[in-house]
Amino acid sequence: MRNILVIAPSWVGDAVMAEPLYRRLAERWPGAAIDLYAPAWTLPLAARMDCVRQGVVNPFGHGALRLAQRWREGRALAASGYDQAIVLPNSLKSALIPWFAGIPQRTGFVGEFRRGVLNDARRLDKTALPTMVERFCALAEDAGAPPKRPIAHPRLNVSAQAREAALQACGLSAGQPVMALCPGAEYGPAKRWPAAHFARLAQDALARGWQTWVFGSGKDQAIADEIVRLAGAPTGLVNLCGRTGLDQAIDLMSLARLAVCNDSGLMHIAAALRVPLVALYGSSSPGFTPPLSDQAEILSLKLDCSPCFKRECPLGHTHCLTQLTPDQVWPAVGRLLPDSLP
Structure with a gap:
C-alpha cells in the first residue's frame, strides 16, 4: 500500500480546492493511505473528504520558521513510513518537514x-x-x-447525524428554506460586499419566506452584527459568526438552499457542498480561484480598475462592490432556482 503525506494549504479556500488532488491520488494508487499535514483550523475539511485517511496537525503559524521544532516534527513523522510527500504551499518552510522526515519522494x-x-x-x-x-x-x-481532465469539482460530504447535531447545538431548525450569507473575506475589505447590501438582501429573503443564517468566524463578528443591525434585527436572521467552529459551519451550510458569498473560504465550502451559490467578486478574479460548482452564478461588474488584487481599494471607493446591488443578486438566484423560490 502506498502511503502519501500531503503538506496542505493553510487558507480554507485553498484547502478545499485541493480535494480533487486527493481523489486523483486514490484513483492512481488504489488503497493508498492519504494523510494531510494541515493547520488545526482546516482539519474539519479533511474529516469530510472521502479519500483522506486522517489529518495530522501542522503546529506552525504563518511566517514561523522554528527550525529545531520542524526537525523534531519531521523525525517524528519518519516512523509513519510515507513513500511520497506532495508539498502544495510554495514556501521553503513547507518543504522542510518531509525532507527532515526522510520521505523518499518529495514532490x-x-x-x-x-x-x-x-x-x-x-x-x-x-x-x-x-x-x-x-x-x-x-x-x-x-x-x-x-493533470487528468476533466478535473472533478471539490466535494465535501456531511452525514445526516452531523447536520442534526449542529442544528441542536445552535438551536436552529431547517423547517424553512435557508439562505446562507457569507460576508467575510480573510484577505481584506476590498473583497467584502458592503454590510448594507447584505442587510437589504436579508430583508428581501425574509420577505420571500426564507430564513437567513450569517456564517463566519469570530473575525467576522463586527460585520455580521452590522448586517443584523441594519436589517432591523428581524426574526429569522441568525448571526452564527463566532458561534460555530468550522466543523459546525460546514454541517449547517450543507442545509442551505442557497448561499451568497464573497470570494472567500466559505464560498469554496458552499461550492464543495453542492449548495447553489451566488459568488460576489470585486478586487479578485474568478479566473484563478472560481467557485468550482455547476450550480454557481458569478457576479462581477468588471470595472476598468478591477481586478486589482489589493487588500484595500487603492482608489478609496470600492465601486466594484458598492455598485453591485442586491437587486442584481435576485436575477442570479432565479437562474439558479427557477422553480424553487418560495
Missing part, C-alpha cells in the same frame, strides 16, 4: 530555494495550468504529464 513546484529539499521538483507553466485546482492536480501525475 512540489520549484520555488523559494527548494531544490534539493524537493527531489521531484516541477516547473510551473502558468499558461498550461491557469487555475489553482489544475496546479494541485498536476502534482498527482508523473513529472511532465498534464
